Amino acid sequence: MPKKRVVIAGMGFGGLRAARALAGSDVELIMIDRNNYHLFQPLLYQVATAGLEQEEIAYPLRGLVRRWHNASFLLAEICGVNFADKCVQTDAGPVQYDYLVVAAGSRTNFFGMESVVAHAFDLKRLDQAEDLRNHILLMFERASHEPDAKLRSALLTFVVVGGGPTGVEFSGALRELIVYVLSQDHPDIAVSDTRIILMEATDSLLTAMPDDLRRYAYDKLRSMGVEVMLESRVVGATAASVELYGGTEIASHTLLWSAGVSAAELAGYLRDVESGAGGRIMVQPDLTIHDHPEVFVVGDMACCTKDGVPLPMMAPVAIQQGEYAARAIMAREQGRSLPAFHYLDKGAMATIGKSSAVATAAGFKFRGFIAWVAWLLLHLYYLIGFRNRLIVMMNWTYAYWFQERQVRLITAIKRRAVSVVLDRNEP
Numbered sequence: 001m002p003k004k005r006v007v008i009a010g011m012g013f014g015g016l017r018a019a020r021a022l023a024g025s026d027v028e029l030i031m032i033d034r035n036n037y038h039l040f041q042p043l044l045y046q047v048a049t050a051g052l053e054q055e056e057i058a059y060p061l062r063g064l065v066r067r068w069h070n071a072s073f074l075l076a077e078i079c080g081v082n083f084a085d086k087c088v089q090t091d092a093g094p095v096q097y098d099y100l101v102v103a104a105g106s107r108t109n110f111f112g113m114e115s116v117v118a119h120a121f122d123l124k125r126l127d128q129a130e131d132l133r134n135h136i137l138l139m140f141e142r143a144s145h146e147p148d149a150k151l152r153s154a155l156l157t158f159v160v161v162g163g164g165p166t167g168v169e170f171s172g173a174l175r176e177l178i179v180y181v182l183s184q185d186h187p188d189i190a191v192s193d194t195r196i197i198l199m200e201a202t203d204s205l206l207t208a209m210p211d212d213l214r215r216y217a218y219d220k221l222r223s224m225g226v227e228v229m230l231e232s233r234v235v236g237a238t239a240a241s242v243e244l245y246g247g248t249e250i251a252s253h254t255l256l257w258s259a260g261v262s263a264a265e266l267a268g269y270l271r272d273v274e275s276g277a278g279g280r281i282m283v284q285p286d287l288t289i290h291d292h293p294e295v296f297v298v299g300d301m302a303c304c305t306k307d308g309v310p311l312p313m314m315a316p317v318a319i320q321q322g323e324y325a326a327r328a329i330m331a332r333e334q335g336r337s338l339p340a341f342h343y344l345d346k347g348a349m350a351t352i353g354k355s356s357a358v359a360t361a362a363g364f365k366f367r368g369f370i371a372w373v374a375w376l377l378l379h380l381y382y383l384i385g386f387r388n389r390l391i392v393m394m395n396w397t398y399a400y401w402f403q404e405r406q407v408r409l410i411t412a413i414k415r416r417a418v419s420v421v422l423d424r425n426e427p
């Protein structure tokens with residue numbers, strides 16, 4: 001009998017975990033992704049703040065596939081799924097499946113604000129993190145010889161939108177980059193000349209955390225010099241300004257948007273599936289879609305509820321769901337079925353700066369140095385590849401002792417640099 005074919009669409013956290021669980025088993029495994037690497041998104045902000053190099057947070061998928069005799073990889077853009085014919089449509093041609101695991105993740109949600117889409121930085125992809133790093137370094141280069149005080153101040157003002165883990169971690173890391181490195185590199189720029197403004201629409205940072213940890217994160221960021229603006233909403237942007245609800249305008253050439261996510265584009269291309277909040281695909285308790293028990297949806301793309309509330313778009317959810325989908329497929333092949341998917345919430349964490357983080361685990365709360373060490377260890381553990389772990393650990397150790405960031409390279413000068421020059425030439 002021919003082997004059953006399992007296709008995994010998207011090789012992020014959920015897809016990779018499903019593939020690992022099926023590697024070496026008695027099915028044919030085809031993994032598809034538009035990138036030839038798995039990306040560790042939680043550390044993108046460190047690439048953007050010159051702490052890590054791109055290669056350290058990505059792992060080539062073919063490096064995994066060559067170790068798995070039953071697996072192959074297809075570099076392709078997935079543009080749809082024909083559920084009736086059991087076929088994934090890609091720009092490299094159709095791929096038939098017996099089982100399908102859809103794990104295409106999410107995209108940034110700009111809530112329909114065109115001007116923000118046009119002018120804000122997004123932090124989902126490796127090239128975006130590099131783009132943002134280039135831009136930050138470039139702003140300092142420009143500011144250091146800028147005679148116009150107003151323009152200089154706008155170049156050195158960085159607005160971060162979204163008080164979730166990404167916004168908090170990025171703001172803290174950027175502040176440290178400025179205090180320990182960029183202000184030393186540019187003796188003509190004082191730390192007090194720079195501003196980092198972290199904006200959040202609700203009345204608190206890190207809303208998924210307990211009250212005291214939220215308060216700790218808020219106080220810590222402020223003590224580091226980050227301006228935190230709660231209950232503030234961005235409604236528009238230009239290359240040189242950020243507009244708030246109520247009419248206030250902040251002169252700034254840097255806007256990072258980390259205020260919302262919705263399901264990846266692929267969710268919109270799937271016909272006859274029910275979608276929930278953020279365009280995520282509604283799944284049954286066993287993570288399959290209605291009428292298609294051979295199709296599993298996992299991770300950020302899946303709208304799977306617990307006590308009526310959708311599970312968060314976080315790596316542990318994707319990992320556990322990927323694992324479950326793989327086990328369910330193997331069980332099905334043996335004529336068994338699994339009980340419904342159950343998410344085991346192991347906690348959450350966010351780092352704020354050197355020796356400072358907040359974390360919850362098994363009902364306990366941690367903050368400060370202990371939480372920071374736990375954050376470091378956990379991220380090292382989940383990074384893919386021994387070499388990546390080793391180099392990241394060395395980079396972190398070096399940065400900790402010498403307050404230095406090695407990756408201060410401007411590798412491309414892009415559109416925003418041009419906008420700065422244009423502004424200067426305007427009457």
Ligand SMILES: Cc1cc2nc3c(=O)[nH]c(=O)nc-3n(C[C@H](O)[C@H](O)[C@H](O)COP(=O)(O)OP(=O)(O)OC[C@H]3O[C@@H](n4cnc5c(N)ncnc54)[C@H](O)[C@@H]3O)c2cc1C
Pocket residue numbers: 009010011012013014015032033034035037038039041042043044045076077078079103104105106123124165166264265266298299300301313314315316318349
């Ligand atoms: C900046 C940032 C920081 C984060 N920090 C944390 C954190 O600290 N803790 C935490 O738990 N979570 C964090 N997350 C969220 C976490 O990364 C996601 O929840 C997790 O990656 C979801 O896993 P997934 O498998 O669903 O999707 P992903 O990991 O996003 O993988 C999706 C894969 O599908 C591929 N793909 C998508 N569409 C297509 C297509 N049409 N064709 C081909 N391939 C496609 C993509 O290339 C990607 O490889 C963070 C996310 C970001 C962006």
